[in-house]
Amino acid sequence: MERIFTMPEAMKPEQTLxxxxxxxxxxxxxxxxxxDEFGIRDRTIGIAPVGCSVFADKYWNFDVxxxxxxxxxxxxxxxxxxxxxxxxxxxxxxxDLAAIGTAETIHAANRGEDxxxxxxNNAIYGMTGGQMxxxxxxxxxxxxxxxxxxxxxxxxxxxxxxxxxDLPGVAFxxxxxxxxxxxxxxxxxxxxxxxxxxxxGKGYSFVEIVSPCPTNWxxxxxxxxxxxxxxxxxxxxxxxxxxxxxxx
Amino acid sequence: METSFREGLGMSEKVLxxxxxxxxxxxxxxxxxxxxxxxxxxxxxLTAYMSKRMLExxxxxxxxxxxxxxxxxxxxxxxxxxxxxxxSSGPGISLKQEGISYVAGAELPVFYVNVMRGGPGLGNIAPxxxxxxxxxxxxxxxxxxxxxxAPSDVQEQxxxxxxxxxxxDRYRIPVMLATDGILGQMMEPLVxxxxxxxxxxxxxxxxxLGDAVTQEPIWITSVRLGEGELEEHNFxxxxxxxxxxxxxxxxxxxxxxxxxxxxxxxxxxxxxARSAIEMARAAGIKVGLLxxxxxxxxxxxxxxxxxxxxxxxxxxxxxxxxxxxxxxxAACGACRVHLHxxxxxxxxxxxxxxxxxxxxxxxxxxxxxxxx
Amino acid sequence: MVSKIRCxxxxxxxxxLMGKLLAQAGMIEEKHTTFFPQYGAAMRGGTANCSVxxxxxxxxxxxxxxxxxxxxxxxxxxxxxxxxxxPGGWIFYNTSLIDREVERDDVKVFKVAANDVADExxxxxxxxxxxxxxxxxxxxxxxxxxxxxxxxxxxEGKGDKIMNVNREAMKRGAALAK
Numbered sequence: 171m172e173r174i175f176t177m178p179e180a181m182k183p184e185q186t187l188x189x190x191x192x193x194x195x196x197x198x199x200x201x202x203x204x205x206d207e208f209g210i211r212d213r214t215i216g217i218a219p220v221g222c223s224v225f226a227d228k229y230w231n232f233d234v235x236x237x238x239x240x241x242x243x244x245x246x247x248x249x250x251x252x253x254x255x256x257x258x259x260x261x262x263x264x265x266d267l268a269a270i271g272t273a274e275t276i277h278a279a280n281r282g283e284d285x286x287x288x289x290x291n292n293a294i295y296g297m298t299g300g301q302m303x304x305x306x307x308x309x310x311x312x313x314x315x316x317x318x319x320x321x322x323x324x325x326x327x328x329x330x331x332x333x334x335x336d337l338p339g340v341a342f343x344x345x346x347x348x349x350x351x352x353x354x355x356x357x358x359x360x361x362x363x364x365x366x367x368x369x370x371g372k373g374y375s376f377v378e379i380v381s382p383c384p385t386n387w388x389x390x391x392x393x394x395x396x397x398x399x400x401x402x403x404x405x406x407x408x409x410x411x412x413x414x415x416x417x418x
Numbered sequence: 419m420e421t422s423f424r425e426g427l428g429m430s431e432k433v434l435x436x437x438x439x440x441x442x443x444x445x446x447x448x449x450x451x452x453x454x455x456x457x458x459x460x461x462x463x464l465t466a467y468m469s470k471r472m473l474e475x476x477x478x479x480x481x482x483x484x485x486x487x488x489x490x491x492x493x494x495x496x497x498x499x500x501x502x503x504x505x506s507s508g509p510g511i512s513l514k515q516e517g518i519s520y521v522a523g524a525e526l527p528v529f530y531v532n533v534m535r536g537g538p539g540l541g542n543i544a545p546x547x548x549x550x551x552x553x554x555x556x557x558x559x560x561x562x563x564x565x566x567x568a569p570s571d572v573q574e575q576x577x578x579x580x581x582x583x584x585x586x587d588r589y590r591i592p593v594m595l596a597t598d599g600i601l602g603q604m605m606e607p608l609v610x611x612x613x614x615x616x617x618x619x620x621x622x623x624x625x626x627l628g629d630a631v632t633q634e635p636i637w638i639t640s641v642r643l644g645e646g647e648l649e650e651h652n653f654x655x656x657x658x659x660x661x662x663x664x665x666x667x668x669x670x671x672x673x674x675x676x677x678x679x680x681x682x683x684x685x686x687x688x689x690x691a692r693s694a695i696e697m698a699r700a701a702g703i704k705v706g707l708l709x710x711x712x713x714x715x716x717x718x719x720x721x722x723x724x725x726x727x728x729x730x731x732x733x734x735x736x737x738x739x740x741x742x743x744x745x746x747x748a749a750c751g752a753c754r755v756h757l758h759x760x761x762x763x764x765x766x767x768x769x770x771x772x773x774x775x776x777x778x779x780x781x782x783x784x785x786x787x788x789x790x
Numbered sequence: 791m792v793s794k795i796r797c798x799x800x801x802x803x804x805x806x807l808m809g810k811l812l813a814q815a816g817m818i819e820e821k822h823t824t825f826f827p828q829y830g831a832a833m834r835g836g837t838a839n840c841s842v843x844x845x846x847x848x849x850x851x852x853x854x855x856x857x858x859x860x861x862x863x864x865x866x867x868x869x870x871x872x873x874x875x876x877p878g879g880w881i882f883y884n885t886s887l888i889d890r891e892v893e894r895d896d897v898k899v900f901k902v903a904a905n906d907v908a909d910e911x912x913x914x915x916x917x918x919x920x921x922x923x924x925x926x927x928x929x930x931x932x933x934x935x936x937x938x939x940x941x942x943x944x945x946e947g948k949g950d951k952i953m954n955v956n957r958e959a960m961k962r963g964a965a966l967a968k
Contacts (some may be wrong), residue, residue, distance in 0.1 A: 180725065203535055212629075213628055214759070215497075215498070215627045218639075224641060227635070227637040227639070230635070232635050233627040233628060233629075233635050233636045233638075234635065234636075234637050234638075234639075235493075235494070235497050235524075235627060235637070235638040235639065236524075236637075236638070236639040236640065236641050237493070237520075238490060238493075238516055238517060241486065241487070241490035241517070243487075243492075244482070244486070244487040244488075244490035244491045244493075244494065245490050245491070245493050245494035245497075247487075247491050247494060248452065248454065248490065248491035248492060248493060248494025248495035248496075248497070248498075248502065249494035249495065249497060249498045249627065249628075250494075251452055251480065251491075252452050252477040252478065252494065252495035252496075252498045252499075252500040252502065253453060253497065253498035253499070253628050254499065255628070256498060256627070256628040260632050271484075273483050273484055274483065274485065274486075274487050274490070276483075277482070277483035277487065281480075330456055370564060402466065402604075432817065434810070434813055434814050434817050434823075434825070434943075459829065460829055543829070563937075599829070600826065600851070600852060600853065603826060603827055603829050604824050604825060604826045604852045605810065605813055605824065605826075606813075606823065606824050606852075607817040607822075607823065686851065689849070689850045689851055690850050690851050692848070693850035693851075709866055727847035765851055765853050767855075768850060768851075
């Protein structure tokens with residue numbers, strides 16, 4: 171019998187330690203599937219950020235480096251510049267990319283660094299136990315905004331794609347989601363575009379993935395998906411924000 | 419007009435060169451592939467020099483968005499197996515400490531330069547040695563060490579830059595060149611010589627990233643959460659540090675054998691101390707000089723030997739008793755250890771050092787003479 | 791012998807180049823030499839200064855607190871550094887821009903109308919070379935020949951015209967001290 175669904179070669183045969191309903195597992199798999207599809211496992215280096223995906227090395231079957239909190243774009247820059255033939259995937263969460271590492275993110279994008287950024291936005295700090303993220307929605311409660319995010323006190327959630335898309339160094343920028351099979355496939359399409367851009371040396375390519383965190387949102391996995399669609403996707407609109415090819 | 423390395427200059431030719439630029443040229447000669455830096459006085463000429471030379475050589479130069487980004491770019495470049503460096507001065511070195519701790523934890527070879535200025539805080543831009551504690555105690559969080567070279571002239575800044583790259587590769591450890599605003603800014607004649615590969619440096623192929631086609635995927639990290647995992651790793655680091663203490667201590671002695679009192683000083687302070695001992699010898703006072711060239715590992719064994727033979731030692735430094743603590747630790751009570759410290763741009767004056775030596779030699783008992 | 795020299799003037803008078811030429815000349819003559827600039831926050835129109843040590847022996851600190859000689863290109867520099875000169879030391883100053891006398895009576899003075907002489911050779915900007923030429927000829931800490939050779943190194947690629955003006959200015963300065 172023909173086997174039509176297997177583990178990608180770029181994934182290790184491990185069960186992840188992510189919580190039930192977490193989006194990281196799907197995001198990891200998409201990253202790995204594309205590494206296989208492009209046949210670049212031998213020169214791929216992934217970055218495991220600080221956050222829930224700090225142990226991505228346990229799941230990805232290619233070289234991985236763990237970066238300090240927020241510094242992944244700087245580490246990616248050093249690796250790509252030091253070894254231009256490498257294919258670097260800068261995988262980051264919302265706290266990592268849009269709070270502590272904002273400067274590194276903006277400047278790597280502005281320099282048009284040739285690596286793929288995968289930005290998993292679940293509107294909360296996962297690993298430290300559910301604190302407010304730069305992308306936590308207005309009114310959303312967390313451990314450090316227990317009465318709900320009040321923009322008067324805490325500012326508004328940051329829309330990263332909208333913030334970065336006009337930088338000239340950005341070759342591709344899109345926002346997908348992993349809330350449904352349809353959106354997962356669309357996200358994969360965005361990632362594929364990002365990979366091919368980087369392989370062609372077109373510059374900074376960025377895919378945001380809106381993703382559920384049932385544990386820290388205090389919901390069942392199904393409820394979390396519903397909440398994501400009704401709240402996050404209202405604020406974080408899906409789609410392509412920048413495509414250097416479409417611009418000609 | 420800055421004097422810079424000019425085309426057509428034969429190697430081993432003597433040129434007049436700025437300390438900061440000498441460091442840059444030595445790094446280029448030693449095969450540094452990636453330089454990352456952020457402007458700060460008094461090390462700016464180094465970044466400026468690299469912005470030209472690295473690009474001339476087809477290598478990587480990035481003016482980073484911050485010192486934090488620069489050291490993390492080094493972290494990445496070192497992980498893919500190329501020689502890399504960054505440079506800064508006090509406040510910027512403080513910012514880099516997070517990254518240096520990660521570099522130490524992940525055992526990557528990174529070279530960095532601290533052209534020390536006055537602190538604490540933004541302090542001033544005058545020459546200083548006030549980062550001694552920070553340099554020699556690792557500087558960032560966690561249980562680690564970095565090798566620290568303290569050159570005392572432009573030639574040594576050139577030579578020890580080359581050696582730093584070798585030691586970083588040999589031990590997979592951060593190596594720092596600790597210099598100061600005087601040494602960085604001054605020009606002196608410099609013999610430009612080629613870099614010589616020691617020939618026995620370990621290959622990086624076994625651990626560098628990007629070679630997964632030939633072997634199992636590699637993970638470079640400083641995170642070790644498993645039970646006992648980090649302690650085991652830190653014991654391994656410690657073993658490496660012990661080997662470094664055994665093999666890499668460097669110092670220079672002047673007129674120590676018949677000395678009644680021995681001055682301990684490094685870098686710019688050692689230059690002043692050298693003329694102080696000449697003045698004192700001319701006045702019939704038997705003074706010697708021990709100049710640590712490695713601040714870590716510190717020449718504590720030799721200091722202990724000397725402390726057994728003399729009644730007094732005098733630490734001369736451009737900080738207020740930081741190196742003095744190490745000299746006292748090494749002397750271990752075998753002799754009195756006095757202090758001559760200046761700070762925040764103050765440079766020890768040779769006549770004042772000689773005066774203090776006279777005061778020390780006429781003092782009695784356990785009294786410790788400090789100049790402030 | 792040790793000579794501790796400070797050069798000072800306003801930004802644009804080329805005092806840093808003066809210092810580098812002195813250090814280069816010292817090196818050419820196989821002496822020990824250090825050059826140390828004032829560094830830091832740049833201020834338009836402020837004084838710029840640097841110090842040079844030329845010695846037969848190894849040089850301890852390149853910092854010059856009490857110079858043997860000061861080469862002064864403008865008034866504020868004379869005000870600032872006149873008090874610092876070692877008793878018995880020398881003050882060379884630019885009388886084209888400074889119309890006062892040196893107040894101290896324990897130092898030796900040599901007046902150089904540096905800008906006027908420089909104008910005669912066709913470039914006010916080479917007043918610094920006039921000053922250097924006079925200093926070298928008068929005190930011999932480094933030779934005029936070595937300074938001229940240093941010009942070849944420091945001004946390499948600047949073109950014959952600039953080179954010739956500077957050489958001429960330096961020679962005219964030296965002639966003042968003969």
